[in-house]
Amino acid sequence: MTSTTVPAPSAATIAAIPTGLFIGGTWRDAADGSVFDVENPATGEVLAAVADAGPDDGDDALAAAVTAQAPWARTAPRFRGEILRRAYDLVMARQDWLAEVMTSEMGKPLAEARGEVAYAAEFLRWFSEEAVRISGDHTTTGDGSNRIIVTREPVGPCVLITPWNFPLAMGTRKIAPAVAAGCTMVLKPAPQTPLTSLALAALLQEAGLPDGVLNVVNTTDAATVVGRWMASGKARKVSFTGSTAVGKLLLRQAADTVMRSSMELGGNAPFIVCADADIDVAVDGAMAAKMRNMGEACTAANRMYVHRDIAAAFSRRLADRMATLRMGNGLDSATQVGPLIDAAGRDKVQRLVDDARQRGATALTGGQLPDGPGYFYPPTVLANVSPESELMTTEVFGPVAPVIPFDDEDEVIARANDTEWGLVGYVFTQDIDRAFDLSERLEVGMVGINNGVVSNPAAPFGGVKQSGLGREGGKVGIDEFLEYKYLSVPRRQGKLPAA
Ligand code: ADP
Numbered sequence: 001m002t003s004t005t006v007p008a009p010s011a012a013t014i015a016a017i018p019t020g021l022f023i024g025g026t027w028r029d030a031a032d033g034s035v036f037d038v039e040n041p042a043t044g045e046v047l048a049a050v051a052d053a054g055p056d057d058g059d060d061a062l063a064a065a066v067t068a069q070a071p072w073a074r075t076a077p078r079f080r081g082e083i084l085r086r087a088y089d090l091v092m093a094r095q096d097w098l099a100e101v102m103t104s105e106m107g108k109p110l111a112e113a114r115g116e117v118a119y120a121a122e123f124l125r126w127f128s129e130e131a132v133r134i135s136g137d138h139t140t141t142g143d144g145s146n147r148i149i150v151t152r153e154p155v156g157p158c159v160l161i162t163p164w165n166f167p168l169a170m171g172t173r174k175i176a177p178a179v180a181a182g183c184t185m186v187l188k189p190a191p192q193t194p195l196t197s198l199a200l201a202a203l204l205q206e207a208g209l210p211d212g213v214l215n216v217v218n219t220t221d222a223a224t225v226v227g228r229w230m231a232s233g234k235a236r237k238v239s240f241t242g243s244t245a246v247g248k249l250l251l252r253q254a255a256d257t258v259m260r261s262s263m264e265l266g267g268n269a270p271f272i273v274c275a276d277a278d279i280d281v282a283v284d285g286a287m288a289a290k291m292r293n294m295g296e297a298c299t300a301a302n303r304m305y306v307h308r309d310i311a312a313a314f315s316r317r318l319a320d321r322m323a324t325l326r327m328g329n330g331l332d333s334a335t336q337v338g339p340l341i342d343a344a345g346r347d348k349v350q351r352l353v354d355d356a357r358q359r360g361a362t363a364l365t366g367g368q369l370p371d372g373p374g375y376f377y378p379p380t381v382l383a384n385v386s387p388e389s390e391l392m393t394t395e396v397f398g399p400v401a402p403v404i405p406f407d408d409e410d411e412v413i414a415r416a417n418d419t420e421w422g423l424v425g426y427v428f429t430q431d432i433d434r435a436f437d438l439s440e441r442l443e444v445g446m447v448g449i450n451n452g453v454v455s456n457p458a459a460p461f462g463g464v465k466q467s468g469l470g471r472e473g474g475k476v477g478i479d480e481f482l483e484y485k486y487l488s489v490p491r492r493q494g495k496l497p498a499a
Contacts, residue, residue: 007331013101017202018201020051021051022205024068029051035052036050038105040107041105041106041107041340042339051217052221053221055228057219058226058229064211065157065212066234068210069156072183072184077134081128086208091121091200092118098168105192105194106164106341107338107339107340120173124172130477131179144496146488148488151484151486152482152485154481155481155482157236158237160178160185160186161226161239161240161250162197162241163241164190164193165297168197171189173241173457173461174187175214181482184213187216191219191220238259238261238262241264241265243266244466247263261469262469263469264470265298265423265467265468266466267424268421271289271425272412274307277310277428282306285451289426289448289453290401294377295399296341298423298467299423299424305405306404308406318381322381322401327370343375349399352400353382359386367380384404392404409434409438421467426448435449445460461473
């Protein structure tokens with residue numbers, strides 16, 4: 001049901017956010033004075049206008065990052081770590097403010113936005129602890145003639161590009177390891193959600209981040225602004241989270257200047273419920289894996305394969321739970337399901353649901369567009385979805401759970417792996433051997449075992465196949481921003497004796 005009240009973000013919340021370009025530690029307008037509007041997807045109202053960078057502004061931002069790189073690389077790890085730790089404290093101290101900003105421009109319910117602030121802040125804390133643990137190696141050549149000293153250095157100025165679905169966490173997941181490693185950055189947030197990144201930049205400056213280390217430009221012309229960064233030869237790394245299509249474009253551009261590349265791309269997560277699963281645990285897991293962020297997550301369960309013996313019971317219980325969720329403006333504290341990001345996102349969901357129905361699926365709940373303003377789509381469970389449905393090969397990015405019955409494990413693994421993506425999979429069973437066996441056979445970078453949420457700053461997040469390259473978070477997250485350097489030091493005495 002849709003709530004009737006339409007709360008608006010407080011004017012003070014929005015007014016507290018800087019709306020310019022953040023270049024070299026200074027807030028400024030676009031060179032040609034351009035701005036673009038930021039919309040509240042729950043109401044369609046304009047929240048603010050932010051500076052719209054052109055190519056020259058983008059070049060200025062990269063120049064600031066290049067200038068700041070050498071002195072920043074020479075700072076003490078503890079200095080960088082303590083900036084991140086202060087930023088963690090500041091973000092948590094402003095949790096409610098940041099959550100309101102995020103909900104206003106992205107739509108997720110306030111409780112989820114607060115959760116994202118805590119998750120995002122944790123990357124700042126995690127990498128504040130990693131900054132002082134960048135280690136190398138010291139060995140000897142086989143014949144003993146040389147010492148091998150391996151050190152690690154920041155890769156250099158980085159291009160960071162973030163999506164709109166987790167506007168704060170996708171920023172800190174890239175910024176925090178780059179700061180810890182000693183890299184400078186140009187960040188281009190998604191045009192739907194620029195305000196959260198601008199607020200974060202202001203907090204990082206307040207935490208003591210030196211001028212030019214992080215530069216933030218919003219633009220409606222990503223292809224030109226980012227294209228120039230990629231072609232410049234001065235940016236040494238690109239870290240991107242977004243669609244597979246744009247990821248591939250950036251990889252092609254990265255080839256021209258041989259840039260290090262980290263890619264977090266799309267997913268098509270299988271969610272496998274075996275006959276011996278605890279159905280309560282599986283339904284809880286499905287709610288988390290499907291409904292977090294209204295299903296607008298690359299980790300969202302996209303295909304629910306449920307053993308035929310329990311498929312009807314599972315679908316019914318999932319539909320009952322989904323039907324109780326309250327849909328509405330995320331700023332209303334009673335809301336559990338917010339709007340989708342925009343009209344295009346909502347229309348794509350409707351098209352995929354219509355296609356599945358035409359191929360024989362039944363909607364146990366949802367499936368109809370509500371009236372009124374905003375880009376709402378109701379929580380929807382589709383039973384008996386045909387494997388030929390477009391939903392099986394397309395990331396739905398909405399609150400739609402297609403249930404597909406299966407009969408045996410070989411069949412379900414073959415279907416689960418029959419996709420070009422491989423980000424995450426979920427397995428529900430009470431048999432530990434089966435859990436490990438299925439996890440090992442899934443072609444994915446992450447598996448939730450009896451668990452619908454895998455994301456955690458302490459864990460390596462990332463996928464295989466066309467879901468991406470590299471990992472974010474965990475002990476390996478900082479590696480993406482470091483290069484090895486090996487120093488060869490001959491022994492004065494030459495080779496070591498054989499005996
Ligand atoms: P979505 O379809 O979910 O918005 P995108 O991959 O289009 O996903 O967007 C993710 C990020 O990539 C956003 O910040 C967007 O502005 C940016 N982006 C889109 N097109 C390009 C491009 N040609 N070059 C660089 N970045 C781009």
